[in-house]
Amino acid sequence: MAFDIVKYTRASDAVGWGDLDFDEFERNPLPQHTLRSLRYMCDVEYHTVCYLRDMLTTPSHKEPEIAAFMTMWNREEFWHGEALAAVLERHDIHVDYSALKAKRLKLGFKDRLDPIKQSFGSNLIGLDFAAVHMAWGAANEWSANAAYHRLAALEGSEHPVLAELLKRIAQQETKHVAFYATQARERLAKSKKARVIARFALRKFWGPVGSTIAEPDEVKHVMGHLFQGSEGRKLVRGIDTHIARLPGLDGLMIVENSLEARGITAEDLEPTPEPAAA
Template sequence: MSAATGFDVRAYMRDPLQLRPTDLDLPALGDLGPAALEALTRLEAAERALLHRMRDFLVTPTHAESRVTAFLTTWAYEQHWLVQTLGAVLAANGRAAGEDRVTALGRLRRARDERLGPLLGAVSSNLLGADVTAAQMITSRLDTEVLADSYRRLGAAEPRLAATTGAAVQLKERHLAFFTAEARARLAAGPGARRLARIAVSRWQWPGTRYVARGTRTRPAAEVRAALLGLDQGSEGGVAALRGPSGTRSVRTALARIGRG
């Protein structure tokens, strides 16, 4: 389980990082400014959305990948507590977490997508075969990198959140190490994996853009642009190590396209 790529999955599973609401001095994190609260709201929605998307991965050929499924077991545990912690900070500031602010129309659309989306995705992914895992690993890497970047910038902008965002970055860096190692190994395996990865990157969307408080399934373009400010340079630099085997030169293009709305 800890072979080939150099990431020790067993060691990771033995030592999960737990960022829990009880670890924080929540009263001291009350009365945050509007910009910090908006960033936290966006991050909570994004992290929650990743939990849904990883669940969908497991109805594709990836479910047969013992190394990936073992990692995702601990990843989901860490992710659950991260979402709970972000929600607790929002609650300390009188703001409901994104899941609780969805309208009735949003809930109906979500129910439809959650029932049909995994089924349709599973059919198409199973037709594509194991190469789909490469695409999932590289888009997960991209998700993780831009979120880690967001936590770093939020901690710098709001010192009261520095300890919390620092812990989130530490958690994300471990996730990033796994997705980077897996993506590199799988993209080197053959042209089919690289082709699917290029398609996936070209369609990549900022994590958490599907569901927002207004009950729609697409976050407004202006809000996405605000979330992406300054991220293109960091993400392009981080993905550069994968450019050789994957041909993912379109990462910056994908970010720019989303930023234009």
Template sequence: MTQLGDADAPDRQHDDASLVPAAEFTVREFARTAAGSHRDSLDLAAYEREPLDGATLELVDFLARLERSTMAQLRSVLVTPTHKDARITAFLVTWAYEKYWIADALEAVLSAHPGYAPAESRGPGRLTALRRSLADRFEPIRESVVANLIGEDVVAVHTTTGVVDEWTTRAAFEALRDGSANTEFRAMLERLLGVKERHGAFFAAQTRDRLRRSPKAAKLTRKRLARQHWPLGAIDEDPQLAARFFDALLPDATIAAIDARVEAYPGLAGLGLLRRAKSGQPAITRAAEALGRTAADVRNRIR
């Protein structure tokens, strides 16, 4: 098992820092200064005086579940060659820890509104619950076999997936902050954005270096990203709620800006990931076209 103390081992092993992806990011310092619970900094009583509206609470609830979905992602990532990189493993463990507490802070805000029932408390639909159960059991096995046959190039897939998702959720947090008049809510989101800043920085630097060095990794990453649902975790959500997430928090200008940042990486030009995600998940859209149905019809059938 990787020890956090070994997180910067590759830096010590190579005199040439250019051999270490994202060498400028000190994983040891990141792990040492990880942000835990935010509860002490929250003034939940402020929501009694100035409660958030139902539409905002629904989006907060959605974002909390996306942040919680990290562990499901890690189950698949850490059975691949990615786990052999001590720095990445140490980062991911700390990243998951920080995201757990980000979700906890969002859930604390929901709990300060007793009239709101979080979606998870209502329980998922039967087909959604079955899909989740099957995915939890079999996805790590499938990914382990496939990714280990591919080898180290799959690491670039994971870091690029991470940066796209971080840029997406960060933009959503910023939109919530900028659109709220609640001072406490805005202050909390600002603190959470400070935590998320390092997540995006690490993934972005890793992606930059890995895609520059390996055209094969860039080709693989392009193929895999085109099949991904955005944001991560949205596949388990009500399609109508996912659509409201895009409509309320990710205007076309923001989507275009994120897509442009992604497409600036080697081999990723023209993907239009978020633009396609907003109009319908790519795999669902292709299936709908093949069957002569709408994307919503196909999405509902697989849920």
């Protein structure tokens, strides 16, 4: 099904949470391991602007539909960060967007796509770069969508307010998936070179969303929290199945492999007890 970019840009809006009772977090705070994961997710969402900045130097921004999408997408991801920051704030965890952004921009953040640009240099131009970029984005959005649904399911019975917020965020991630996957499908189908490069790039360079900006321990915590065990593994295989259905990407298991490499297995482990409150 075609993605209607005009409809999307007209309807794009901040994720709503003004009607949700965040006072509930003060009556019934979230557990530490969930706050740690939310902090990671908040950072990743806020980081989108740096990613966008890098993308604007690539051939993708010359594609009008991609440029239109990325403008709205960047705002929506920022608002996801803002919503998660508001939840964290109720737990005395302060995430300062401006400070975060200034630090990242100063450090000269480089995305994982950078080595791909370097590896292929001028061979990777125009439409082929956009195809790889779209496949990459689709893998990331499928992952984000699965992560939010998973956390909503894990916390749903104890913390329905959080679960509702996460479901609303995931609804927008579903639209992001639709854009990236539609673009990737069409562009990869048209170019053998793009298929070869996308396959190589995803297999060699892809890592869990956020793994270029967070400490390895944090990546391991979040991936373990959300994807360790048989239920998590089912979701991870679902993401890989979606990716592998894109033209030229059959048989890839990039998400499962990246988790295995970090010691996140399909084995159901006993949850580690929460540290006692100080």
